[in-house]
Amino acid sequence: MKQMKNICLVLALVLVIMGSCSKDYLEKYPITSPTESTAFQTYDNFKSYLYPCYGMFTDATILTSVTNGFPQNAQYRGDYYANYLTFKGTSQQNPYAWQTIEDAVSGNGWNFSYIRRINIMLDHIGDGSLSVEERNHWKAVGYFFYCYWYMELVNHFGNVPWVNTTLGTSSEQAYGPRVDRLVVTDSILARLKWAEENIGDFSAQDGANTINKNCILAVISRFTLREATWRKYHNLGDYNNYLQECASASKQLMALYPTLYTGTDGSPASGYGEMWTTESLDGIPGVILYKEYFANTNYYCNSSYIEHTSSHNVEMPQHTVDMYLTKNGLPIHNAANTQYAGDKTPYATFRNRDPRLYQTVMPPFRVSSTPGDAPGWSYTSDPGDREYIDIMGPNLSCSNPGIGMKRLPSQNWSATVLGAVPNFADGTSSATKAFVSCRSGYYVWKYYDQWETSFNNSALNTSDKPIFKIDEVLLNYAECMWEMGQFTQAIADETINKLRDRASVAHMTLASIGADFDPARDQSIDPILWEIRRERMIELMGEGFGFDDIRRWDKAAWYVNRQDYGMWINKSEITGSLLNTSTSQADNTGMTQGYRFLFNDPVKSGKGWLDKYYLYQVPTNEIALNPALDQNPGWD
Template sequence: MRKYILILLTAALIMACNDDFLEKNPRTSLVEENAFKTYDNFKAFIFPCYEMFTNTTIATSLSNGFSQNAQYRGDVNAGYLTTRFNFNSYAFQTVQNATTGNGWNFDYIRRINIMLSHVDQDNELTQAERDHWKAVGYFFHSFWYMELVNRFGDVPWITQVLNETSTDAYGPRNDRKMVTDSILTRLKWAEEHIGDFEAKNGKNTINQNAVQAALSRFTLREGTWRKYHGLGDHDKYFSECARVSEILMAKYPTLYTGTDGQPAAGYGEMWTTEDLGKVPGVILYKEYRESTLLNNNNYVEHTSSHIIEMPQHTVDMYLCKDGKTISNSSLYDGDKDMYSTFRNRDPRMYHTIMPPYRVKAGKGDYNTWSFTDNPADREYIDIMGINSSTSNPGVGMKRLPAQNWGANLLAYVPNLQNGIAAQGTKAAAYVACRSGYYVYKNWNQWETNFNQAALNTSDKPIFKIEEVLLNYAEVKWEQGLFNQTIANMSINKLRERAGVDPMIVAEIDANFDPKRDTTVDPVLWEIRRERMIELMGEGFGFDDVRRWKKASWYINRQQLGMWIQQSKVNESLWDENTHLPTKSKSEGYIYLWADPIVEGKGWLDKYYLYQVPTDEIVLNPALEQNPGY
């Protein structure tokens, strides 16, 4: 403990001699008894808890580098996204046995409990400051427990500082409902008592709005888990979610519309903007600064290291611009080439998957280009904006044609790994994929990129009003109160920014999407679709499909890529099962991974909860394992 305090506390203590030193803690040493005196002492000690937002245990965590190990991972596990090299371990039952780790970690909880144990003791804090630091401690304690419960269900509820001899350190897991009710109580206390200390803490720190955003997320998650997993007593969570979401919606009435002039620019720029402190609707964000704290998210997506793709069945979830599904929209142009697949679709798709194009590269020069004679080749270049830069960094957000980290031109998309690009050109080594649908949420032209170096400074959102709007829409349906007015307050604000026609609730019936899961109400299906699209690539997917108890529907799908002629794909990417039954073997959807059900695999219900690490049970036999492991 002493070494942590020495690292964290920056105030220097003046050495002094005193003949009563045997009766007092040494003034020259920082120990727990004298380290919590000033406001800044508490601030410095709790500061490492902000690392929760980049701790990749949490699916929505942010990454300073490879986002496939952070916020993309939750959507990969959900089956929304896929990777270039690995099939879904939940679909094929290859989840490894957990001997240690697996998210069973109480280090943050110990740190927070140490701080909380000193808040009300002898120190220089005013009562308002005591309440503030207790509220901040309750926030972080609750935020980490949200993840523990989300993974394991029943967990030990620890609010005291434990050591090796504490009997509570070797007790059983507490009931999930007791733990979540305690989390709710603490978050509500924090909401009511957290102070306005922006001048002392900085603007981008935990405040009442951040607590309310966590409440909105937690109460929807727990309420729907209780409902769909048969635990009961969920209505109070729905009421809290609706209450706190309405408060935030009033505080943040405006959505960010962006600066780059592209369709849905505000949506795309949320992950590619240098200063989110100036962006409306952002409640809390991860701040990056040149020469101080950098990331390389953008760099990775400009290289061959990025492995995140989208399977065809998720592409098919994107609506057309008229707000209708691909099954019913007159705007849908089919999927027999990528130009058709992207045409007239929800523009959020263009900011998530790199759109198709083709240009002519300058002869012997990878940094110059010109348009081809085919007007279709430039359709999405004109939509996204022309990238005229030949340098690194360039200018703008998701401009086309794309470049690699060194500003070398990518002359065509799709760029199929181990395959053949359009019109017989060999695939480039960078920005390659198997499916044709390359996910590039963190991509922009303006950030500096250098091989194997973190130089990117774009901020990343932690809490934003868009999630709250989706929480509100969903919880109002769960309360039986969703109607056109609620749709206009929530989903249609997101659609208006995206450039998609509004949801008309009265038009949504059983035939609105004939490809939906028919066990889900048609309106609820559309609310969930909107959540899926708006939050794509932000890590919510696996938590969502588990709380809805619908993991098997999303995860047991065979993952296929774009439709293509066999002559343009390397044989290793082709399989006799990839074509439609009415089509010849000469064309079809690219084979990515086998059908898990055909292979005798598929989602196991034990995966709804994670395995308690076996080493923890050895250390504490009072812990019981989750069912099925």
């Protein structure tokens, strides 16, 4: 991607030079000016033409994209919609729980501009001086991008028009109806399989971090699991072939990427956390494709930076915290779980828990703001206040940028040390500051680190972000094998237990998972499948997969309709906030302690998930332009 970026910079420079020429020059094209019929002559022509398609990976309409900007507008949004996460604002209830999704007049992900671009290239694949191998390579790359975008169109809308040629404004196909979902998905799979078999090894010309066969396999793994389970749980049938393709693609990648990244910082599950906070992902085990960022030219706006400020909006509700196992591999509600310390203090809530919780949510601590054994802070007289400082590692430098990944105590963009966590947004304690605050008490810091440059109103974050990685593929394979009736202890060991080994969590042991393994689970779900889904939820937390997952499982209501509340606290710690000892809507103003009340119960308030939300609304402007398009159920 670096080489391709340089080509685009050269092209941009040429356009600037042309723009500075005389008026006469601008009134006519030079003889050598490329047109559609002459633009596809050389290998580099095709490379330059398809480079903008890499923008799909930062497109905000795809919930798993690594969009530049505030993380709450990117990957976090998919897990917010799934109600895995919440937003801080008192009026920022889950829009699907509270039925505040607005009608889509335009947009909504209904966009075929990438498809048109790729079709133009495919129409000219035989032009120029390319060899057969080179033509097949660029056709395969084109198919990859075409299918990547199309699988998201299907994910949003179900039936969509199938456009496999360049359309003019008068083309009859441009005003055709939506095509049956199975016809479209079978066509997507056929193109991905062709691409898998025909893409060449041209990394020397394209660059190492560009589309290759492994990227195609990663997309097949994601797409086929998504489509198979959607078809199964939405009673559409015809899903076995998709499961088989998921198993095949996933297994190939697992053989190619046998090692997980274990990190360098030394904190629990550091490889899990550092995947999102590492300067360069080049050569990092398990990374298949990543988005590169560079100082001064292409930096990642507001990733680590925003999580050092009061503008960060993302929290975790108590019901999601409760999904994290203890280190012995047991759910917190398991009757035999002696490691669970309860949740009546923040320190107890995090104690003995899956370290992926520490890497996702800032654990509790308290320090003195007076100078002591490190610049800017010192330990309090209570040894308990340093429990998680010792686990995560002390922030000894307190400079900006500092040293290391997720160190405690945390600090804001100006390097001012935060005195305590939890730090409630309406707290009055002198030990707290306005920045790095939340309502629930569980402050999400997935992209936070100490080393990236962060200062007010100028984000210069440069850590790379993964696009495809083996961690997801392991989870795809585990779930796929269960759906095929082939999930065994051996499969658990080569998938879920590899992830648990990195996190220092005890193995999943199938023989011990019975109906009473987690009394708090959705009782309609097989207990082993529940644990597979739990592992996916925890491992991919904050990466945007949640909303797509709960939709394909046909379980959105179970996740979205839960009332959101925060940690157990004393009322004296906050001002102007309600407490509740259950998930009721009661205004328990006479209580002195309880779970922090965040939002009302959506169902008891007459709201809740609507089944029409399983498919997105086709924009009304598109139907006005093309009356042959029909609307998805419930949106008329």
